[in-house]
Amino acid sequence: MTMPLAPVLERIxxxxxxxxxxxxxxxxxxxxxxxxAHRSDxxxxxxxxxxxxxxxxxxxxxHDTPGQPMITAHWPGPASxxxxxxxxxxxxxxxxxxxxxxxxxxxxxPTIADGPHGRRLIARGAVDDKGQLMTFIEAFRxxxxxxxxxxxxxxxxxxxxxxxxxxxxxxxLEANKEALAADVCMISDxxxxxxDTPAIxxxxxxxxxxxxxxxxxxxxxxxxxxxxxVINPAxxxxxxxxxxxxxxxxxxxxxxxxxxxxxxxxxxxxxANLGFDxxxxxxxxxxxxxxxxxxxxxxxxxxxRPACDINGIWSGYTGQGAKTIIxxxxxxxxxxxxxxxxxxGKIYDGLVAFLNRRTPPxxxxxxxxxxxxxxxxxxxxxxxLEAAMRGLESTFGRKPVLMGCGGSIPVVxxxxxxxxxxxLLVGFGLEDDRxxxxxxxxxxxxxxxxxxxxxxxxxEFAAMPTRRATPPRTTVA
Amino acid sequence: MTMPLAPVLERIxxxxxxxxxxxxxxxxxxxxxxxxAHRSDxxxxxxxxxxxxxxxxxxxxxHDTPGQPMITAHWPGPASxxxxxxxxxxxxxxxxxxxxxxxxxxxxxPTIADGPHGRRLIARGAVDDKGQLMTFIEAFRxxxxxxxxxxxxxxxxxxxxxxxxxxxxxxxLEANKEALAADVCMISDxxxxxxDTPAIxxxxxxxxxxxxxxxxxxxxxxxxxxxxxVINPAxxxxxxxxxxxxxxxxxxxxxxxxxxxxxxxxxxxxxANLGFDxxxxxxxxxxxxxxxxxxxxxxxxxxxRPACDINGIWSGYTGQGAKTIIxxxxxxxxxxxxxxxxxxGKIYDGLVAFLNRRTPPxxxxxxxxxxxxxxxxxxxxxxxLEAAMRGLESTFGRKPVLMGCGGSIPVVxxxxxxxxxxxLLVGFGLEDDRxxxxxxxxxxxxxxxxxxxxxxxxxEFAAMPTRRATPPRTTVA
Numbered sequence: 031m032t033m034p035l036a037p038v039l040e041r042i043x044x045x046x047x048x049x050x051x052x053x054x055x056x057x058x059x060x061x062x063x064x065x066x067a068h069r070s071d072x073x074x075x076x077x078x079x080x081x082x083x084x085x086x087x088x089x090x091x092x093h094d095t096p097g098q099p100m101i102t103a104h105w106p107g108p109a110s111x112x113x114x115x116x117x118x119x120x121x122x123x124x125x126x127x128x129x130x131x132x133x134x135x136x137x138x139x140p141t142i143a144d145g146p147h148g149r150r151l152i153a154r155g156a157v158d159d160k161g162q163l164m165t166f167i168e169a170f171r172x173x174x175x176x177x178x179x180x181x182x183x184x185x186x187x188x189x190x191x192x193x194x195x196x197x198x199x200x201x202x203l204e205a206n207k208e209a210l211a212a213d214v215c216m217i218s219d220x221x222x223x224x225x226d227t228p229a230i231x232x233x234x235x236x237x238x239x240x241x242x243x244x245x246x247x248x249x250x251x252x253x254x255x256x257x258x259x260v261i262n263p264a265x266x267x268x269x270x271x272x273x274x275x276x277x278x279x280x281x282x283x284x285x286x287x288x289x290x291x292x293x294x295x296x297x298x299x300x301x302a303n304l305g306f307d308x309x310x311x312x313x314x315x316x317x318x319x320x321x322x323x324x325x326x327x328x329x330x331x332x333x334x335r336p337a338c339d340i341n342g343i344w345s346g347y348t349g350q351g352a353k354t355i356i357x358x359x360x361x362x363x364x365x366x367x368x369x370x371x372x373x374x375g376k377i378y379d380g381l382v383a384f385l386n387r388r389t390p391p392x393x394x395x396x397x398x399x400x401x402x403x404x405x406x407x408x409x410x411x412x413x414x415l416e417a418a419m420r421g422l423e424s425t426f427g428r429k430p431v432l433m434g435c436g437g438s439i440p441v442v443x444x445x446x447x448x449x450x451x452x453x454l455l456v457g458f459g460l461e462d463d464r465x466x467x468x469x470x471x472x473x474x475x476x477x478x479x480x481x482x483x484x485x486x487x488x489x490e491f492a493a494m495p496t497r498r499a500t501p502p503r504t505t506v507a
Numbered sequence: 508m509t510m511p512l513a514p515v516l517e518r519i520x521x522x523x524x525x526x527x528x529x530x531x532x533x534x535x536x537x538x539x540x541x542x543x544a545h546r547s548d549x550x551x552x553x554x555x556x557x558x559x560x561x562x563x564x565x566x567x568x569x570h571d572t573p574g575q576p577m578i579t580a581h582w583p584g585p586a587s588x589x590x591x592x593x594x595x596x597x598x599x600x601x602x603x604x605x606x607x608x609x610x611x612x613x614x615x616x617p618t619i620a621d622g623p624h625g626r627r628l629i630a631r632g633a634v635d636d637k638g639q640l641m642t643f644i645e646a647f648r649x650x651x652x653x654x655x656x657x658x659x660x661x662x663x664x665x666x667x668x669x670x671x672x673x674x675x676x677x678x679x680l681e682a683n684k685e686a687l688a689a690d691v692c693m694i695s696d697x698x699x700x701x702x703d704t705p706a707i708x709x710x711x712x713x714x715x716x717x718x719x720x721x722x723x724x725x726x727x728x729x730x731x732x733x734x735x736x737v738i739n740p741a742x743x744x745x746x747x748x749x750x751x752x753x754x755x756x757x758x759x760x761x762x763x764x765x766x767x768x769x770x771x772x773x774x775x776x777x778x779a780n781l782g783f784d785x786x787x788x789x790x791x792x793x794x795x796x797x798x799x800x801x802x803x804x805x806x807x808x809x810x811x812r813p814a815c816d817i818n819g820i821w822s823g824y825t826g827q828g829a830k831t832i833i834x835x836x837x838x839x840x841x842x843x844x845x846x847x848x849x850x851x852g853k854i855y856d857g858l859v860a861f862l863n864r865r866t867p868p869x870x871x872x873x874x875x876x877x878x879x880x881x882x883x884x885x886x887x888x889x890x891x892l893e894a895a896m897r898g899l900e901s902t903f904g905r906k907p908v909l910m911g912c913g914g915s916i917p918v919v920x921x922x923x924x925x926x927x928x929x930x931l932l933v934g935f936g937l938e939d940d941r942x943x944x945x946x947x948x949x950x951x952x953x954x955x956x957x958x959x960x961x962x963x964x965x966x967e968f969a970a971m972p973t974r975r976a977t978p979p980r981t982t983v984a
Binding site: 235237239246247248249251252253254255256257258259260261262264265267268269270271272273274275279311312315316317318319320321322323328331332335336337338339340341342343344345346347348351352353354355356357360361362363365367390391392400401435436437438 | 712714716723724725726728729730731732733734735736737738739741742744745746747748749750751752788789792793794795796797798799800805808809812813814815816817818819820821822823824825828829830831832833834837838839840842844867868869877878912913914915
């Protein structure tokens with residue numbers, strides 16, 4: 031069990047160019063999951079990865095689903111029964127490359143360019159998520175080459191539908207609970223704090239997404255013949271949605287904040303000392319002025335405070351020129367970002383009650399839920415998280431940052447709910463990687479540090495004192 | 508000059524079936540002005556009317572315009588120089604018949620059906636405006652047949668672009684001021700009070716139509732990554748538009764009501780005694796509850812009070828399902844109905860100032876005017892209006908109602924501004940005529956009473972004591 035890490039890291043250095051070549055081979059396959067025209071490409075990408083995992087000793091298999099193929103791979107042992115069992119998750123599908131004419135080189139012709147952090151690889155999927163999933167596959171390859179085995183039990187799960195809503199994921203997890211059983215899941219689909227500082231994302235906000243339509247007159251009315259004497263759903267909906275927040279940015283739905291937890295002093299201290307560059311954050315959106323809930327920092331607002339945003343609204347005439355109608359209805363899509371302990375059902379019910387208390391005369395609401403998910407918080411005292419932190423620290427020479435994330439990563443909740451264990455979000459992307467945009471890139475330095483970190487974390491997992499000393503601590507809160 | 512009316516009315520009765528046939532011939536031509544595919548149909552309709560006017564002795568002419576043909580026709584005399592000169596306006600173009608599958612018979616196959624008021628004619632354009640313009644042409648025909656002449660000077664102006672914004676109307680008026688000179692204009696494109704009660708519309712509201720876009724972030728943002736910490740233009744626009752009116756329905760733009768006149772006691776009395784059926788008015792919109800400016804009746808709200816309506820709004824994601832974005836901008840179309848004395852420019856400026864005082868941080872407004880028109884009010888003491896009222900009263904056996912109209916009829920303002928005289932809005936439609944909708948109809952009783960009223964009004968015009976005793980009184984207010 032005491033297999034040294036140093037030769038594994040040396041192997042990664044020695045094989046770096048070959049690792050880049052292997053990643054480029056994967057990037058050349060336009061595995062766009064949302065477009066049926068790329069069906070043979072997603073199959074080709076799945077086959078390439080399965081063959082690659084098999085070539086380093088995994089029992090690897092492609093599974094058909096109603097959507098894109100799912101890959102599972104098991105390292106056959108001989109890690110001892112006491113060793114932890116880690117499930118590695120990644121996705122081999124990519125976003126469509128549109129708008130193609132905004133790319134400086136072909137989106138599926140991986141290109142090396144120089145940047146402020148050295149060489150970078152430019153291609154669709156470079157960081158999301160082909161480059162990131164290759165960090166752990168390359169770590170496995172190096173361990174296997176040097177020691178002939180991996181130091182812990184490993185299962186790999188690679189999906190091909192992450193960019194198109196993962197319709198097959200939960201049914202697959204349900205149908206393969208035993209084959210996917212593990213102690214913890216490692217997901218590499220997030221970012222570092224900056225080029226020199228690794229990070230683990232331990233808080234993800236949840237989501238409630240609702241579509242509300244306010245119906246008034248039986249049909250669009252002539253605004254001359256009726257204007258001023260009948261209810262106008264567009265005026266009413268704007269007025270009512272305008273009341274969702276007060277002038278201090280506080281959501282006005284009763285009980286909305288009841289379950290919201292304040293940060294611990296330790297977290298608040300850590301976040302205050304992160305050196306978060308608020309101006310750069312706002313500039314990335316073309317903005318200059320911090321706004322939001324009064325008395326909170328920007329980082330609190332996006333990581334640990336709930337939010338309420340209108341994502342879309344439409345009513346009446348939206349074409350060229352003037353059409354003088356009073357619309358029969360007005361519709362909006364709105365969503366709430368939730369923090370740990372907030373219950374999506376309770377928030378949804380609160381919104382419905384808020385709207386119903388404001389129903390204008392002769393109007394009715396049509397309210398549609400587009401789903402919800404609870405926030406996720408990984409207990410920072412988890413021994414797996416501590417092991418991952420040690421692995422990152424030994425690789426980078428500095429402590430990783432424990433980050434929040436304003437968005438949701440639904441697979442975390444699915445794994446928790448169906449398979450019953452934690453996920454650790456250890457990723458190697460940077461903010462400026464242009465994920466989902468033209469000229470997506472992955473810094474080769476991030477790729478290198480990612481492979482080495484994955485190798486080091488495997489070593490730390492193997493060195494954990496006792497397997498299952500602490501039960502999983504993820505709170506799907 | 509003392510040509511009796513009675514034989515003219517007898518002639519209209521005797522020739523009623525032929526008049527219906529002539530109207531049906533016009534209705535069979537699908538003269539849809541907005542659709543270039545119907546270009547030959549609009550030309551055919553213009554030719555038919557020109558030939559018809561020539562056949563009863565008019566000097567009739569078709570004029571090409573950049574759009575649809577314009578028809579002018581002059582009765583060559585011999586009405587004495589002291590006789591008034593009346594310009595009759597109508598339009599021969601029609602709205603598209605869509606949705607065609609909602610019609611019970613072909614929109615251009617005029618069909619007679621029975622209804623609560625006797626026989627009705629069903630076709631696109633039956634009342635708007637082919638049936639109405641034929642009321643005065645048939646009155647001319649009967650006068651000419653019985654007396655060999657008309658009792659006053661008459662010019663006819665028929666346009667073919669009323670349903671598509673009248674782009675050629677004002678240039679044509681400008682270019683033909685002398686040929687179109689008259690003392691007053693008769694327009695038959697409005698309604699009666701009810702099947703038994705004629706009406707003259709003497710107040711029309713004006714309009715200011717504006718498109719406002721609020722620009723915030725430089726691009727659509729991920730609502731997870733940014734939500735709660737950046738400005739959301741959709742939330743901001745709804746909040747700001749929600750402040751346009753207070754809970755009493757009063758527009759909150761400073762000085763908005765400064766120039767609004769209260770009704771005279773006489774008008775208020777007349778309106779209060781009209782027996783306006785508020786429940787039926789609301790039911791026609793599928794509603795039950797009167798709403799609007801507090802302390803006003805529904806009829807005041809639509810005839811004599813200004814209004815503010817959102818006609819359209821859009822922002823962000825409006826497709827199926829959920830997309831978690833913070834939109835970069837939000838846009839609305841809004842319009843104000845104006846009453847006499849309100850200045851469109853002042854109202855527009857007031858709105859701009861209202862918005863600018865509420866500009867959210869880092870946002871900017873893009874404000875586009877889609878035009879404006881002042882309200883119109885015809886002085887009720889005009890001798891032409893009094894003559895028209897006498898003609899209607901003698902035909903129907905009851906006093907006509909002086910009505911307001913919540914909408915605008917732009918030709919009234921154009922004639923006032925360019926030709927320099929009043930219009931009298933004397934129409935014979937009913938509220939339930941389904942103008943612009945499938946199964947548009949015109950009651951044959953309205954057609955008959957319309958022809959007879961037009962004949963009687965000609966007689967009353969001829970009997971006016973002195974031409975130009977009173978100058979035109981229209982106030983484009």
